[in-house]
Amino acid sequence: MFNSTLIPLMVVFPLIAAILVNFLHKKDRSVKTIAIISSIVAVVIPILTLYGVHLFSGHIRTESFPEMSKLLIPDVYMGIVYAYGPLQKILLVLLTIMTVFVIFLSLNKKLISGVYIAMIFISLASVSAIILADDFFNFFVFIEVLTVAQAALVIAVRETKSHKAAFKYMIFGSISGGSILLGIALLLGVYGLLNMTDLSNAIKAGGALQPIALTAISLITIGWLYESGLFPFHVVKSNMYENAMPEVAALLQLQSKVVLVAMSIALLRIFSGYSLLKSVMLGFAIFTVVVGSVMALQQTDLRKLLSFVAVGQAGLVAMGIGLGTSFSISAGIFHAINDVLSMAILFFVAGFIFEAYKTTKVDKIGDALQKIPLVGLVMFLATLAISGVPPFNSYQSELRIIQSAVQAGYAELGVLVILLSVATFVAIIKAFYLIFMRPGSTAEIDPKFKGTMYKTIIVVLIAMCLFIGLFPHVIYDPIYNVIVALGV
Amino acid sequence: MLDKIYEIFHDRMIHKGKGVGVGSGFTSEFLMISFFLIAGILVLRTANSILFALGSILILAAILFTVPSVFRVEKENTDSINLTSFYVAISIVTILIVFFAGSGVLI
Amino acid sequence: MEPFQTGAFLTAGVLIVAGFWAIIMMDNLLKKVIGANFVGDGVNLVLIGIGYKPGGLIPEVTPHFHASAIPSTFSHFLAFNEFAELASYPLPFALVLTNIVIGASTLSVMLALSVVLYHKYQTLSVQKIFEAMEED
Structure with a gap:
């Protein structure tokens, strides 16, 4: 029963849930029930599904009649293909679990309606499709859907700042969407293919890249920079994180890091023989790392600070991928997973503080450790986790990134990674000190607010961080095997 | 020159939380300087070894003129x-x- | 390349460059939105240009070919080889249809946001709207 035919369900099921809760708008009780049940089912589906390939409409791989179609390879996929393997499983389980947490935290908010939950489900469906799709156009479609859904989640805050952030996001999203589709169109024109596996084989068979294919790579790289929130677009992304509700910001940074991983792997697979692409990725990643952490150090608002830290960490993930060896790519992906977890804790803590104090300005809050000691302790542990202190998970991945940088012959980048973690630590511990330990608070805590759900979830997440830190091979080994098998 | 730098940071970062603000300002300045150095060394090392010796001195000199570069980064972002x-x-x-x-x- | 294709690609190039120019350089909210739409239209035109073939059959509309057809029973159907020679490339049309739908939805969200921002600031100038962001 549980076989690979469940693969499309990972995309279809959240979409159905989204449509349902959308129709039940304003009927809060039924929206809540459906949201809880379907988010839990969404976690179960990727766990039960077996690895495999799903061919839509059953179109199998067929001959391409090279003399007639002028394709460079003898046989091609005739339909859309979804591939599900260990890497996809890890990413999807992480994605769905975090979505459950975010939905649980969102359900008690006032601004919550059916449409809001529907947007969370649509973004879940699109990220799942981006992870699974082996077809470039399908990939593009869901990237666009994801952009609209994320913008809608930010618009739902109903403040002018968030409207502006969403407008900026959409405008630059149209640049990136146009670039990606134009790149796909040019590749379709040159090679006549959309399937990533076939495209990769055809590009290998075609020899040196023509100028049109080079234009296509450049355009898709621009799209990649936007989707992962790297250098020129880091301000847009951090603005989105900052103006969303903090728990949704945790979801947004998770989604953009997962898209970063999925899209980098797609790019590296398609243009596997083209080393310049990796250098360009590495260059933009280094820039993002430095700018992100320097900007994080300047902020006085916890949400804005965390947004820039999230952007800088995305740069670190991209740096691992851009180094281009199997070791560094798997270290980068591993860091994406670790970082998503510890970043989510920090955003949830920000959400808790926002609910309790109605502000996240660090200079207004003080002395919080006596009032909310558990949250303070978890935030301190999460700060240690994200700066790569040994018992926690980010230590394992940052160590691997540094090792791979040295192995690849860029020892300087190892130094830069260490500096980044120091800067991240200073930035967050500054906020921690000001909020939790500095005497004299001007903002008052809301005595009615308990936040039991927040406390439970952050404790669960810090336990997950500790578990991955102690047993990294559970997550790391499958990733490494997949990357070696891909041969990128 | 260094005593002036402390004054500059103190003036600019004082509204971002007293001593902690100056500390984070220095940390980010340190990060920027190291980044320029590292990037310069990386480019020159992969390019040529004679350039490397001259270039790293030049970079050091150039960096000292840009201090403090943090506020410029903040303005551009x-x-x-x-x-x-x-x-x-x-x-x-x-x-x-x-x-x-x-x-x-x-x- | 056919003359139509050359024309289509040139027009598309003009549209895309104009769209990017509008998004990056122009100071008006609506002009930016129109620019974003231009980029989408230009890309659609590129896709249509790729699939074009003078006098080609349109696979979506005319059932000229059936995979299991025997020419004697279905005399109006073509054999695969013949069909593949004559037909235009069907894939880009499907892509264009999808992209039009996506473009329409993003366009509507952007326009709605422009309306909201205009009501708040009583101006369409991006410079003025986003300057106000620095203060609050």
Whole structure:
């Protein structure tokens, strides 16, 4: 029963849930029930599904009649293909679990309606499709859907700042969407293919890249920079994180890091023989790392600070991928997973503080450790986790990134990674000190607010961080095997 | 020169939380300087070893003139849509030039 | 390349460059939105241009070919080889249809946001709207 035919369900099921809760708008009780049940089912589906390939409409791989179609390879996929393997499983389980947490935290908010939950489900469906799709156009479609859904989640805050952030996001999203589709169109024109596996084989068979294919790579790289929130677009992304509700910001940074991983792997697979692409990725990643952490150090608002830290960490993930060896790519992906977890804790803590104090300005809050000691302790542990202190998970991945940088012959980048973690630590511990330990608070805590759900979830997440830190091979080994098998 | 730098940081960062603000200002300045050094060394090391010796001294000299560079970074990374547009345009052109020149199509 | 294709690609190039120019350089919210739409239209035109073939059959509309057809029973159907020679490339049309739908939805969200921002600031100038962001 549980076989690979469940693969499309990972995309279809959240979409159905989204449509349902959308129709039940304003009927809060039924929206809540459906949201809880379907988010839990969404976690179960990727766990039960077996690895495999799903061919839509059953179109199998067929001959391409090279003399007639002028394709460079003898046989091609005739339909859309979804591939599900260990890497996809890890990413999807992480994605769905975090979505459950975010939905649980969102359900008690006032601004919550059916449409809001529907947007969370649509973004879940699109990220799942981006992870699974082996077809470039399908990939593009869901990237666009994801952009609209994320913008809608930010618009739902109903403040002018968030409207502006969403407008900026959409405008630059149209640049990136146009670039990606134009790149796909040019590749379709040159090679006549959309399937990533076939495209990769055809590009290998075609020899040196023509100028049109080079234009296509450049355009898709621009799209990649936007989707992962790297250098020129880091301000847009951090603005989105900052103006969303903090728990949704945790979801947004998770989604953009997962898209970063999925899209980098797609790019590296398609243009596997083209080393310049990796250098360009590495260059933009280094820039993002430095700018992100320097900007994080300047902020006085916890949400804005965390947004820039999230952007800088995305740069670190991209740096691992851009180094281009199997070791560094798997270290980068591993860091994406670790970082998503510890970043989510920090955003949830920000959400808790926002609910309790109605502000996240660090200079207004003080002395919080006596009032909310558990949250303070978890935030301190999460700060240690994200700066790569040994018992926690980010230590394992940052160590691997540094090792791979040295192995690849860029020892300087190892130094830069260490500096980044120091800067991240200073930035967050500054906020921690000001909020939790500095005497004299001007903002008052809301005595009615308990936040039991927040406390439970952050404790669960810090336990997950500790578990991955102690047993990294559970997550790391499958990733490494997949990357070696891909041969990128 | 160094005593002046402390004054500059103290003036600019005082509204960002007293001693902690100055500390984070120094940390970010340190990060920027190390980044310039590392990037310069990386480029020169992969290019030529004679250039490397001269270049790293030149970089050090150049960095000392840009101190403090943090506030400039902050100014360039505001939420303004125009600045972002400018950097997006620059990046698009850079990517096109790198890919075309690097593949030997342009040159 | 056919003359139509050359024309289509040139027009598309003009549209895309004009769209990017509008998004990056122009100071008006609506002009930016129109620019974003231009980019989408230009890309659609590129896709249509790729699939074009003078006098080609349109696979979506005319059932000229059936995979299991025997020419004697279905005399109006073509054999695969013949069909593949004559037909235009069907894939880009499907892509264009999808992209039009996506473009319409993003366009509507952007326009709605422009309306909201205009009501708040009583101006369409991006410079003025996003300057106000620095203060609050």
